[in-house]
Structure formats: C-alpha cells, structure tokens
Amino acid sequence: MAKQQDKVIISCAVTGSVHTPSMSPYLPCTPDQIAEQAIEAAQAGAAILHLHARNPADGSPSFEPAVFDQFVPRIRAATDAVINITTGGSTRMTLDQRLAYPLQLKPEMCSLNMGSMNFSIHTAARKIKAWQHPWEQPYVEGMEDLIFRNTFKDIKHILQTLGDGCGTRFEFECYDVGHLYTLAHFVDEGLVQGPLFIQSIYGILGGMGPDPENLVTMRTTADRLFGRDGYRFSVLGAGRHQMPLLTMAAVMGGNVRVGLEDSLYLGRGELARSCADQVRKIRRILTELSLEIATPAEARDMLGLKGRDAVAV
Template sequence: MEKPAKKSQDKVIITCAVTGSVHTPTMSPYLPLTPDEIARQSIEAAEAGAAIIHLHARDPEDGRPTADPKIFDQFVPRIKAETDAVINITTGGSTRMTLEERLAYPLQAKPEMCSLNMGSMNFSIHPAARRISEWRHDWEKPYIEGMEDLIFRNTFRDIKHILQVLGEGCGTRFEFECYDVGHLYNLAHFVDEGLIQGPLFIQTIYGVLGGLGPDPENLVLMRTTADRLFGRENYRFSILGAGRHQMPLLTMGAVMGGNVRVGLEDSLYLGKGQLAASCAEQVRKIRRILEELSLEIATPDEARALLGLKGRERVAF
C-alpha cells in the first residue's frame, strides 16, 4: 500500500458536512436547504478553514433530501468556482434512496472525493420526533419516525460496485465512513481484495443510533483497530461526533493525531442549547480549539497531497 505524502503530515484536515439528509427544516432555521443556501454556507465554511466540503442536496421547495443531479448542479459548480476546497459528494444519500439514485450525480460529476458507508446498518434519529410538536412541512414527522423501521443498505456487492464505477472508473477517492468496528474489517476486506489503494481516509463516526456510541474509549478502540488492520502510516484517521458529542470527541481525536469533521449535517449546535447559525461557525470553533492545541490546519491542496487526490482540474463540473 502506498504511503501518504510526508509533506504537512501533522496538519489537521477539517471536513465540513453542510446539510446531510437526516435533520429536517423544523429542527433549525439555519439548516441550508436551497441551492443558494448550500452554496453560500459551503463557501463560508471553506473561507473559515474547511479543506473538504461534503455535500448532499435538498429539494428547494420543502427541504426534503433529493438525489436529483439538476439540483446538485445548481450549487456544486458554484462552490468550485468560488473556493479551492475539495468537493466531496455523498454516495449515501438517504435511507429512502436506491443505489442508482445515490450514484446518479457522483457518476456525472466524477468528483475528487465521495463518501462511502462501509456497511449496511440501522441508522435512526426517530426518538427526536418526540420532542417536536409542530412541524414546518408534512413530510418531516413521518420521515423521522419512519427511520425506526428502515435500514441503510450498503452490501458487499453495493460497496464493490461503488469502488469499481467511481473509484476505478472515475478516479474518485473515498471518505470511508465507519460507524462501527466491523466497518473497519469490511474496509480491510476490500483492501485485501485489491479494490482499494492507500492512503485511506477513514472517517470514524460516533453517537448515531445504530452505530458505535459516543464513549471516548471508542475512539481508542477504532484507532488501535485501524492501526492493526492497516498500519498507521497507511491511513488518515478522522472523527465525526454526532450532535452534542461533536466538539468534545473532535478535540480528543485531534489530540490522538486525527482529522476532524463538523457541519450542520452532523450537529445543529455550536454549544449547549445554542444553535449554530452556520456551518462556518462550527469550522471557526474547531479551528480555534485546534490552534490553541498548537495544531496546524491543512489547506485544500495540502489535503489533496495527503489523500492522494486526482486534483480539481480532473472533475466533470
């Protein structure tokens, strides 16, 4: 497996996941929904220090998640034109989308990076519906409550297909989303099969119902397991803490040598009881914490070098 570039090896890559497909408009007035809002928050996050912008799309009429390439096309080229950030397109979409729908825009855009969930799993925030009495849109309540009986599907065949058509076919590299220890072993399987070449970018995720809990000890578990499976020199470790666990787990993970991911997809809050007014607020906060810890922040081009990306000139948008 190819070793990561040593230049800027100790710098921290900040990823910002701008809107996602989990939170709904009622949960925060600041959640970006329209193409203009998604573009604007992405650009502000990049200006604040995010090297990678992770993107989903929303129906601008009512904010529901969509995989429509025509909607992606209304904000992705604009973000590229106004920033030098790495653009990372979801292949996860939502639990209600087919694999074909989830891949429609990535295959069209051929981005430098895509996210890739490393297994099928229960994935839910259905208890959140109990705390909301009035909803802005009719679709929201059944969408959130319905997660209790849905599975996010990514079978071994699904993952293999994504690796072949996007990885081999488009030169796209991946943010490997690992919600549990078993997902690391799934990733190791595909490395052993020769379908993935390093350096790996492993996004470990904590605090989602259905995945690994937000206990700090779990960061050590995932880090040491990845070390055994891949060798520390062959991968970049990153941390995603859901909801209120965002900043504490990211800080701990960064001290352990990890990279970090923020954004309104992962948490709607900036602090206890305080909604984040933008993704950029979260980027600025984690950047301030990292710099107080004497850690340096990677630029987009430094992130490209560390992750072995093909470069912004080789995308199709």
C-alpha cells in the same frame, strides 16, 4: 525524536439528509443556502466540503443531478476546497439514485458507508412541537423501521464504477469496528488502495456510541489492520458529542469533521447559525492545541486526490 504531527484536515458536512427544516431555522436547504454556507465554511478553514442536495421547495433529501448542479459549480467557482459528494444519499434512495450525481461529476472524493446498518434519529421526533412540512414527521419517525443498505456487492459496485472508473477516492464512513474489517477486506481484494481516509463516526443510534473509549478502540484497530502510516484517521461526533470527540481526535493525531449534517448546535442550547460557526470553533480549539490547519492543496496531497482539474464539471 517523536514524529511531527501532520496538519489537521477540517471537513465540513453542510446539510446531510437526516435533520429536517423544523429542527433548525439555520439548516441550509435551498441551493443558495447550501452554496453560501459551503463557501463560508471553506473561507473559515474547511479543506473538504461534504455535500448532499435537498428539494428547494420543502427541504426534503434529493438525489437529482439538476439540483446538485444549482450549487456545486458555484462552490467550485468560489473556493479551492475539495468537493466530496455523498454516495449515501438517504435511506429512502436506491443505489442508482445515490450514484446519479457522483457518476456525472466524477469528483475528487465521495463518501462511502462501509456497511448496511440501522441508522435512526426517530426519537428526535418527540422534541418537535410543530412541523413545517408534511414529509418531515413520517420521515423522521419512519427511520425506526428502515435500514441503510450497503451490502458487500453494493460497496464493490461503488468502488469499481466510481473509484476505478472515475478516479474518485473515498471518505470511508465507519460507524462500528466491523466496518473497519469490511474496509480491510476490500483492501485485501485489491479494490482499495491507500492512503485511506477513514471517517469514524460516533453517537448515531444504530452505530457506535460516543464513549471516548470507542475512539481509542477504532484507532488501535485501524492501526492493526492498516498500519499507522497506511491511513488518515478522522472523527465525526454526532450532536452534542461533536466538539469533545473532535478535540480528542486531534490530540490523538487525527482529523476532524463538523457541519450541520452532524450537529445543529454550537454549544449547550445554542443552535449554530451556520456551518462556518462550527468550523471557526474547532479551528480555535486546534490552534489552542498548537496544531496547524491543512489547506485544500495540502489535503489533496495528504489523501492522494486526482486534483480539481480532473473533475468533470
């Protein structure tokens, strides 16, 4: 008899650090907007909320703990969703800046990019006719000459200080097949223990393309490296590739991630008015596929998290 498929974890990445306010009027930038969209996404069915901070004055990416503190406690008070804080921040931040708030909060989960890479949306600048803030155009165009840094030493530092030191587990962001092998290295070194939560990412310039075959390649490679029962597989499709790839992931027994960090759209030519719009859409698709949605409590159990009572704030 075939094994019954697990419930599907929906993650929601609320704002990120890549898109800018000129790209969508619905991108949450202020603490109030981030809190409101995160809470609504959780109410719509997201079990995990992946959070970045932005400068309330102009929407630029921020690492300041004081800014995170304006919305994270509100989200925790209003929902039982797992709080997942970025350790990626942005390409302009140092490692110490990226870890400033995670080390303060000691959350149940953080994201962890599994390698240094070219990461760019500089071509998106060509589509913007008017910029709201002076920082936006050089920020987007400047990505062409920047690298997101996460060396082996950086990753080791994060695993030891935040993982071992704080009991935080990770959403391992893998943009290419090599990132899976990097993760396997750290498993072999004893710095990572299962169950692993692998977020495979498609459609970012500098990473793997959104071809469906790449999803199969990542899934089968992870099977070889970790064993099917040794990890939880999740899929992030950037931009217009979001819903097709997530549907494919669900059929393959995976989990899904939506949110305005990953795509500003709900459908062809239609901007998503909120992250919850995307959560509700993927939830409808999953339901039509006869799949069940994991609650935050079920997600905690599936991923071996320490529980919200062990978080510092």
